[in-house]
Amino acid sequence: MAQFLQLALSGIAIGCVYALVALGFVLIYKATETVNFAQGDVMMLGGFFAYTATALMGWPYWAGIVFALAVMAIFGMAAERIVLRPVLGQAQFTVVMVTIGVGYVMRGVVTMTPGWGTDTYKIATPFAEKVVNIGGAAISLEQLMIIVMTAALCAVLFAFFRFTRIGIAMQATSQNQLAAYYMGIPVARVNTLIWGISAAVATFAGILLAPITFVHANMGFIGLKAFPAAVVGGFGSIPGAIVGGLIIGLVESFSGFYLPEGFKDIAAYIVVLLVLMFKPSGLFGEKLRKKV
Amino acid sequence: MSFFTAENLSIQFGGVKAVTNVSFEVERGEVFTIIGPNGAGKTTIFNLISLIYPPTSGRILFEGQEITGLAPHRVANLGIARTFQNIELFEHATVLQNLLIGRHTHRTTALWQELLFLPPVRRAEIAHREAAEKVIDFLDLQHYRDSFVAGLPYGVRKVVELARALTTGPKLQLLDEPSSGLNPEESDDMAFWIEDLKKDLGITVLMVEHDMSLVSRVSDRVLALNQGEMLALGTSREVQSDPRVIEAYLGKQE
Amino acid sequence: MRFYFKTDYAQDVRLFQDGVQVFWYVALAAALLALPVLLPEYLIGQMVFILIYCIIGAGMMLLIGYTGQISLGHAAFLAVGAYTEALLQARGVPFAVSLSAAALLSGVAGFIIGMPALRLKGIYLAIATMAFGFIVEEVITRWEHVTGGNSGKQLKQIDFFGIAIDNDARFYYLCLGLVAVIFLGMINLMRSPTGRAFVAIRDSEISAQSMGIHLARYKTISFAISAALTGVAGALYAHKVQFISPEQFNLLVSIEMATLVFIGGLGSFHGAVFGAAFIIALPQVIVFMKDYLPTAIAQQTGLQPTIFGLILIAFLIFEPLGIYGRWVKIRTYFSLFPFYRGGMFRRQKAYMKSDRLK
Numbered sequence: 001m002a003q004f005l006q007l008a009l010s011g012i013a014i015g016c017v018y019a020l021v022a023l024g025f026v027l028i029y030k031a032t033e034t035v036n037f038a039q040g041d042v043m044m045l046g047g048f049f050a051y052t053a054t055a056l057m058g059w060p061y062w063a064g065i066v067f068a069l070a071v072m073a074i075f076g077m078a079a080e081r082i083v084l085r086p087v088l089g090q091a092q093f094t095v096v097m098v099t100i101g102v103g104y105v106m107r108g109v110v111t112m113t114p115g116w117g118t119d120t121y122k123i124a125t126p127f128a129e130k131v132v133n134i135g136g137a138a139i140s141l142e143q144l145m146i147i148v149m150t151a152a153l154c155a156v157l158f159a160f161f162r163f164t165r166i167g168i169a170m171q172a173t174s175q176n177q178l179a180a181y182y183m184g185i186p187v188a189r190v191n192t193l194i195w196g197i198s199a200a201v202a203t204f205a206g207i208l209l210a211p212i213t214f215v216h217a218n219m220g221f222i223g224l225k226a227f228p229a230a231v232v233g234g235f236g237s238i239p240g241a242i243v244g245g246l247i248i249g250l251v252e253s254f255s256g257f258y259l260p261e262g263f264k265d266i267a268a269y270i271v272v273l274l275v276l277m278f279k280p281s282g283l284f285g286e287k288l289r290k291k292v
Numbered sequence: 293m294s295f296f297t298a299e300n301l302s303i304q305f306g307g308v309k310a311v312t313n314v315s316f317e318v319e320r321g322e323v324f325t326i327i328g329p330n331g332a333g334k335t336t337i338f339n340l341i342s343l344i345y346p347p348t349s350g351r352i353l354f355e356g357q358e359i360t361g362l363a364p365h366r367v368a369n370l371g372i373a374r375t376f377q378n379i380e381l382f383e384h385a386t387v388l389q390n391l392l393i394g395r396h397t398h399r400t401t402a403l404w405q406e407l408l409f410l411p412p413v414r415r416a417e418i419a420h421r422e423a424a425e426k427v428i429d430f431l432d433l434q435h436y437r438d439s440f441v442a443g444l445p446y447g448v449r450k451v452v453e454l455a456r457a458l459t460t461g462p463k464l465q466l467l468d469e470p471s472s473g474l475n476p477e478e479s480d481d482m483a484f485w486i487e488d489l490k491k492d493l494g495i496t497v498l499m500v501e502h503d504m505s506l507v508s509r510v511s512d513r514v515l516a517l518n519q520g521e522m523l524a525l526g527t528s529r530e531v532q533s534d535p536r537v538i539e540a541y542l543g544k545q546e
Numbered sequence: 547m548r549f550y551f552k553t554d555y556a557q558d559v560r561l562f563q564d565g566v567q568v569f570w571y572v573a574l575a576a577a578l579l580a581l582p583v584l585l586p587e588y589l590i591g592q593m594v595f596i597l598i599y600c601i602i603g604a605g606m607m608l609l610i611g612y613t614g615q616i617s618l619g620h621a622a623f624l625a626v627g628a629y630t631e632a633l634l635q636a637r638g639v640p641f642a643v644s645l646s647a648a649a650l651l652s653g654v655a656g657f658i659i660g661m662p663a664l665r666l667k668g669i670y671l672a673i674a675t676m677a678f679g680f681i682v683e684e685v686i687t688r689w690e691h692v693t694g695g696n697s698g699k700q701l702k703q704i705d706f707f708g709i710a711i712d713n714d715a716r717f718y719y720l721c722l723g724l725v726a727v728i729f730l731g732m733i734n735l736m737r738s739p740t741g742r743a744f745v746a747i748r749d750s751e752i753s754a755q756s757m758g759i760h761l762a763r764y765k766t767i768s769f770a771i772s773a774a775l776t777g778v779a780g781a782l783y784a785h786k787v788q789f790i791s792p793e794q795f796n797l798l799v800s801i802e803m804a805t806l807v808f809i810g811g812l813g814s815f816h817g818a819v820f821g822a823a824f825i826i827a828l829p830q831v832i833v834f835m836k837d838y839l840p841t842a843i844a845q846q847t848g849l850q851p852t853i854f855g856l857i858l859i860a861f862l863i864f865e866p867l868g869i870y871g872r873w874v875k876i877r878t879y880f881s882l883f884p885f886y887r888g889g890m891f892r893r894q895k896a897y898m899k900s901d902r903l904k
Contacts, residue, residue, distance in 0.1 A: 035669045086863045092668055093616050097808050098862045100801060104855025111848030118847065217848075224797070227673045235669065262688040269677035276674050277662045342756055368758030382749035384813065385742075393746045397758040399739040403767070406738035407731045413738055414559055420739075421555040460757060 015249020020205035021226035038103035040223020046203025076199025228272035234285025301350035328517035373462035394459030582715035603818030605775030614748030619679030627780025656773020698791030811868025
């Protein structure tokens with residue numbers, strides 16, 4: 001039982017990270033119909049900034065988080081403005097290829113940056129190596145904090161989209177860009193802002209993931225697991241991204257323990273293929289068809 | 293046995309009844325028009341006939357054979373071609389290539405023959421080309437033959453779409469608002485062509501149209517719909533003077 | 547500027563438009579045949595890689611450029627081809643048979659994965675193929691008694707009907723022959739009903755369907771052909787590098803294969819050739835450049851992905867028609883000189899067009 005609880009909790013913890021990266025995909029997808037293949041790399045870069053603030057500049061943990069979030073939000077907005085807006089309106093996959101290109105550049109630049117390079121780094125957290133005892137299971141405080149902080153972020157985002165003026169404008173834009181534009185919403189600026197928020201969310205994921213996998217240039221590839229998460233939840237659904245992330249995290253955690261070696265790494269992909277085969281719209285996705 | 297029959301067609305999307313109990317018959321060689329205000333379910337009926345949506349209930353028969361439940365790509369083989377309200381052409385291909393795609397149902401060659409481009413493929417290609425050229429001559433598209441569709445003006449694209457449908461060699465041609473977006477002159481040409489389709493090519497036409505002058509000019513019979521239900525069926529004049537039709541368009545007279 | 551006066555429909559189904567075109571292709575063929583005499587051994591080796599990537603490019607172009615279906619898992623088919631070749635050669639199967647088997651097996655794999663996957667569209671298809679790629683990579687790693695797992699597999703040189711392909715020049719001619727046959731086949735296919743059906747699916751699925759095109763069947767055919775070609779390339783690649791292991795078939799390879807067609811120019815087989823040349827030449831150019839850069843930059847491992855990414859982005863923003871598109875523009879500029887207008891090839895952007903519904 002304790003074993004089961006431990007597996008479930010570590011699954012949920014890693015699932016939270018997938019969920020946050022998936023959330024970043026979904027925000028951008030809803031707003032611009034683009035899938036950002038560089039989302040994982042955004043997470044990686046965010047991790048590096050947090051590392052720089054806490055380890056190299058000696059800032060406290062929380063200040064480091066705020067610093068990384070701010071820098072990466074600006075980075076996300078700049079990326080949208082400089083590289084993505086020029087290809088707006090091109091075929092969907094052209095835009096996706098652009099984000100793949102952005103990912104290459106980010107990985108390349110990070111490894112060339114002095115002080116970062118190809119090494120692996122640790123972000124010191126205030127709750128490192130502390131253990132909580134729940135129902136006989138020893139749970140690391142780090143995992144617990146991932147879950148708590150993800151929940152907090154989700155609450156903040158929910159309030160933002162539900163109650164603030166700009167949040168509601170974003171919702172309107174994602175429903176129908178043209179109508180939103182006619183209602184006087186500055187659609188282009190809203191899209192830029194969405195990229196900023198999405199980059200910040202990914203950064204948050206990177207900071208949460210850092211104690212588990214450490215920070216390194218190829219950290220972004222972990223973000224690829226967020227694709228299965230987003231699809232399982234139904235691409236384009238924000239609650240779907242969260243639930244999908246948790247499902248993928250749990251599946252991975254349990255398959256790593258109960259199934260033969262090797263299944264852990266591809267469990268997420270097997271799940272996504274099954275979902276696509278039998279319920280392509282995912283758990284919360286809406287089914288759309290073209291009007292002729 | 294009539295040429296085309298729709299029997300008690302109904303379809304619901306979620307709880308919304310888009311079409312309810314619509315029945316009509318189209319005789320061979322006539323021009324049959326469906327009219328109705330926006331949202332009356334006209335295009336939905338077209339989508340039911342081209343099997344894009346399965347009906348919730350009811351049957352569609354073409355030349356005595358039930359077609360409901362067939363895969364959508366089978367309608368073309370049966371001899372039903374359609375155009376779309378918002379033009380669905382193959383944008384990054386030339387007009388000629390678009391028309392040649394229309395010949396798909398007449399394909400006679402196998403994949404392996406095509407890989408080697410054997411003499412039968414060459415012969416078939418020339419035959420397809422001849423068929424396409426006939427339609428090009430019929431609709432006066434010679435000038436645009438090698439132009440890419442993406443660059444053509446709206447009026448021409450509308451004609452190209454009709455041309456593509458005709459290259460399939462249809463017995464029944466569905467036209468979804470053939471004159472929408474056309475200027476009066478182009479609209480006039482369209483009316484001529486619809487008459488020629490019927491007279492010269494012997495094609496039965498089932499169309500959805502808003503322009504009442506075009507409707508009364510070419511239609512043999514007219515069906516008026518409102519909110520998915522049948523209002524009136526008869527000649528153009530009969531339908532236009534039907535009080536229920538006037539009410540649906542203009543509101544109740546006090 | 548040339549004018550074409552056509553008097554017969556047969557002129558339009560010809561392979562070459564006129565004598566001038568025939569002349570240039572004959573000249574190209576002669577130059578390619580003479581290359582091993584002219585170039586040093588090392589560059590011939592690189593030419594072999596370009597030819598192998600041309601085969602990959604032909605497959606990807608058929609799938610992405612002509613049928614409009616994306617794949618981010620094609621490295622899996624490369625792997626199927628490579629491992630089939632390695633295993634069959636080890637059992638003494640003649641090259642012609644093992645190469646055909648590699649093509650067939652990858653084609654069948656493509657057919658099987660294509661059937662369910664191609665009901666999906668756009669981004670879903672990309673994710674499904676990516677997932678498939680990951681699974682195949684893992685299977686190769688874990689299925690040790692067949693694939694050798696992470697310790698990989700060695701290959702011997704090819705014995706082509708008694709001729710030992712023991713140097714790069716011979717390998718080059720073998721690949722050149724295959725490339726010529728494959729490209730001829732693909733061009734034939736594209737001027738036949740099947741090829742037109744692919745283009746129809748790319749541009750509008752709904753009207754392709756109303757023209758009587760069975761969407762699932764043609765998408766699966768396209769996927770299977772492109773997988774088979776990738777399998778052939780995989781078999782040749784395995785021989786060229788003589789050693790294969792799972793990490794040669796990872797996601798980055800799949801992505802590289804897809805970017806090839808975007809950089810080369812979507813919708814033309816010329817683009818596949820240009821893209822292949824680009825993918826192989828770029829690392830060489832970067833290595834060459836390093837001699838002229840300050841050592842602090844030149845020694846960085848991140849240099850290559852950075853430049854690759856920047857070039858990819860630049861192409862997509864400034865030249866969405868790829869290298870081939872640029873080439874067509876330059877050619878048109880000279881043939882129309884001095885009447886070329888700047889906006890001649892500008893395409894309308896469809897801002898509100900939604901790819902969610904296609």
